[in-house]
Amino acid sequence: MAELRCPRRHAGAVLAAAILLGLSAGAAVAQSPLAGKTITVVEPFGPGSLTEKVMTLLKPGMEQALGARIVIETQRSPEGTTAFEHVARAKPDGLTLLAITDATRLFYERLSGSATKLESLRPVAKLTDGVSLALVTSATSPIKDYQALFKQMRDGKTHPTLTLYGASSPAGVFAAILEDDIGQRFGQRSYQVDQEIIELLQGGRVELGVLPTPALLNPVNKLRGLLTSGARRHPALPDVPTLVDGSLKRKLSFTVAVGLFGPPGMPAELAYAVRKAAQTAAKSKDVKAAAEAAGLPIAVNNATVLRETMTRTHRVIRDLIAP
DSSP: OOOOOOOHHHHHHHHHHHHHHHHHHHHHHHTSTTTTOEEEEEESSOTTSHHHHHHHHHHHHHHHHHTSEEEEEEOOOGGGHHHHHHHHTSOSSSSEEEEEEHHHHHHHHHHHOOSSOGGGSEEEEEEEOOBOEEEEEETTOSOOOHHHHHHHHHTTSOOOOEEESOTTSHHHHHHHHHHHHHTSOOSOEEEOOHHHHHHHHHTTSOSEEEEEGGGGGOGGGOEEEEEESSSSOOTTOTTSOBTTTTTSOGGGOOOBOEEEEEOTTOOHHHHHHHHHHHHHHHTOHHHHHHHHHHTOOEEEEOHHHHHHHHHHHHHHHHHHHOO
């Protein structure tokens, strides 16, 4: 077969086009107002948590789209207060952001009367759809299902130990709803971040925990779901009932969503750049596949949708804590 050769002038045109495309790609990154900078995304829940997993999935694509470096930093405290206050005090230059489940902060504000509100921050993007919480135990636990737990506790035969994140967090409210349903309190409580909760359950050091429902989908965790906070059963967990499945009222069901926020006064153009980068990252086939495998409902929406979600969450909170 004869060897095909490009005419010299055609080869030169191809090279020129390639250079132009390269310059255009470089210019696109350079146009990002955060190009060449380091962005710290603060989250309060630690490795293995919902917020950390979501940001870890989106990070590579966001870095590429922004031409910036992203560092995920955990600042741990009950109800996420330290992470929130750190971002609330940060410079509005787009280099410090907060990833938090909206319900975590809103429950805390409503229950504690905190003067510093989530609405004071710049909403950047809603990163996920709603995620339910689950009452879980270890896969080897003698507690087989919620009905058995309900009966044993109602009869006063057991007061199992419980670990969760924060008394005024969604997990704490979920536990309070269950105690009200059962008519008995759980035993000794401890307050840990997600990965620590999993380890405590695996080691048999506590009997029950509250975690985001996707934690049940990882076989390494070796967990059994007893009940979730959602109105509908998780499609991958059809045997795990919800609050609505029992005797509780539908209005008591709830989910949490991960939102991304900036400091007060953060310019709209910076928030837009970060949101567009997150949307670009979420469209990646690799991100979609990883999110599906982990049961993470990643869905990047704008600040308006995030505010609407917060408004709905406030309504749910009023229902949950109404006398």
